[in-house]
Amino acid sequence: MNGNPIVAAIEQAEAPQPAHTWPDPESLPPPMPPAPKFAPELLPVALRPWIQDIAERVQCPMDYPAVVAMTALGSVVGRQIGIHPKRHDDWLVVPNVWGAIVGRPGVMKSPAMTEALRPLHQLESEARESYEHAAHEYQADKLLAEAASKAAKKQIEAATKKRDMDAARMHALAAMEEPEAPVRRRYTTQDTTVEKLGELLRDNPRGVLVARDELVGWLRGLDKEGHESARAFYLEAWSGTGRYTYDRIGRGTIEIEAATVSLIGGIQPGPLEDYLRAALRGGVGDDGLMQRIQLCVWPDMGRDWKNVDRYPNREAKQAAFELFARLDDIDATALGADAASDIPALRFDADAQGVFDDWRSKLEHRLRDPDSTEPDAFISHLAKFRSLVPSLALLYHLASARIGPVDMESVTAGIAWCEFLEAHARRVYGAARNPELGAAHELERRLCRGDLQTPFTAREVHRKGWRALDRENLSRCLEYLEDLGRVRYEEVETGGRRKTLWHVHPAVLEGAQ
Known part of the structure; x- marks a missing residue:
């Protein structure tokens, strides 16, 4: 010694x-609550083979491409058609949704998101080509209008000399007519200021999808001092039913008749836990922004991996692309929607309405339970399911090419989605809480x-x-x-x-x- x-x-x-x-x-208890395995039945039939094919080729959980695809589908439908979740009331839900895929680095979040957004990128590409053609035609029409304007000035002068003021006025009005500039249809944007996003929404009343590879950058950007108005804008644009007006020096007044934003992105567990911890303590994130990301999944990553090197399932991919193209051009009247308001809307059929009312009654009692031990942030998250079930039911209904009221199968799928998402929300909020x-x-x-x-x-x-x-x-x-x-x-x-x-x-x- x-x-x-x-x-x-x-x-x-x-x-x-x-x-x-x-x-x-x-x-020692498990590190976090279990996450249920994704069931393909949650997806419309037209999407199932495509999502399964993506998950197998990328070697990622099905949850990832499924959530991205449903969010993208909601952004395409946008304000073309909504749903009244009550039998008679005018409460309206637009099916744009916010989603997030959670996982540590290297679990193939980005490749899964890229694959599932391909139909949207295809629509974006086609819209760009159409816009470029229309812009070319517009330039030609503009030259013709300028030439006509010069000729009209001579006609105005001649009529004025003759003191024929009616003819002069007629020529003047004709000279003021200019060709209408084409507007490019936008489906998605990755990195934009909120002012520019406002301009995109002004020109695209259906709505736009904000797709971020890393959501933490978006969240932290909104937390910065001086960005309070941007944060408020996103909070307003989540519902998809309102309007918004900007008054800015330099940009002037931007009136957005339809402020409809969808959101999708990936995020790592660590930054997500840090952000939620601040929200749970009543910090800057305690305003309901995070709770609006309803389609939030954090699946288990299995140890199994295999090298899958094959061509994509062409038929499944084509069916998915055709579905997106079809829902990009909805005839709401042909679907039986009530067009009495600015946004045409469907309702549930009698059986589906009963199922939804029963589900919502149970949800509302849970939200109001004075003996609940759930954190307020988690309760707030569940409260957003009121509109999520109708949104997902409507998307399922439209994707299934059904006409008329939203049926039992569709509302059952929406409820099953929310049961699945609640389990993932428990994992997300539990990690931040403990x-x-x-x-x-x-x-x-x-x-x-x-x-x-x-x-x-x-x-x-x-x-x-x-x-x-x-x-x-x-x-x-x-x-x-x-x-x-x-x-x-x-x-x-x-x-x-x-x-x-x-x-x-x-x-x-x-x-x-």
Whole structure:
């Protein structure tokens, strides 16, 4: 033994602790609630083979391309047609939706999104070609109008000399007529200021899809000081039923008769948890923006992978593209929609209405339960399902090429979607609500892998730079594990500052728990 009593004390403290000195530890709960496996039946029949083909070729969960495709489908339908969820009331829902796909880097979020947005990009490409042709024709018409204007000036002068003011006025009015400039149909945009987005919406009253590869950049941009009006705009444009007016120096007044925005993007768990944690604490994100991202999925990533190298399913792809093209040109009257208001709308049939009313009654009672232990942010998320079920039911109905009221199968699909999405929402909000649980799993994983030796100090963990184990998370994590009897600390005198050593239960290191 070392002759120095201080060094000897440290060596004794750092020696492995006998197993019999530890009581049995409590089990560590799963890191997050389970996520149900995606069921192809949630999708309209016309989309199922295509989405399955994408998921197999990309080797990603079906959840990813499915959510992207449904969001894109809603953006194409936009304000062409809506749904009245009540039997008689004029409450109107437009089927534009917001979605997000959650996963760590490298799980193929971006490729899945790219594949599922191809029909939208095809429509965008066709619209651009049409616009370029129309713009060419417009330039020719403009030259003709200029020539006609010069001729009209001579006619005006001649009529004026004859004091024939009626003829002069007629020529003047004719000279003022100019060809109407073509407007390019836009379906999607990736990176835009909110002012430019307003101009796009002014010219595209059906709505536009904002597609972001990384949603965290979009969220943080809206959090910046001075961007409050942009945040307010997105909050307003989520419902798809309102109008918005900008008054800006330089741009003047921009009147948007139809402020309808759809949203899709990918996000990593860490930034998402950070953002939601601020919302749960009543921070800048506590305004319902995150809760509007209703189609939010965070699927489990299996360990299985195989190299799939084959041609895409041509028939499935063609059917999906044809579906998008068909819903880009809806004849609402032919579908039986009520065109009494600006937005034509369908209603549920009698059986579907009964199912929806029963489902909504149960939802409303849950939202108003005074004994609920759910966090307010999660309750707010569920409240948005009121409009999500009718939106998804309408999309399912339209994609199935049905005419007349929205039927039982469609509303059942919408409800099944929301049951599926609620499970994912529990995972998303649970991770933000209990960050110490995720940190505890990460710490024990590092210990079992040998990335960290025991006993250890908090400083040693900090120096590793592990994101999930920053100072705040680690402190809460160690307290949590101590309460479970999985770690314990020991204060050691070093002749200077006291040193806190953390010992780990042997059963934890053996992977017994």
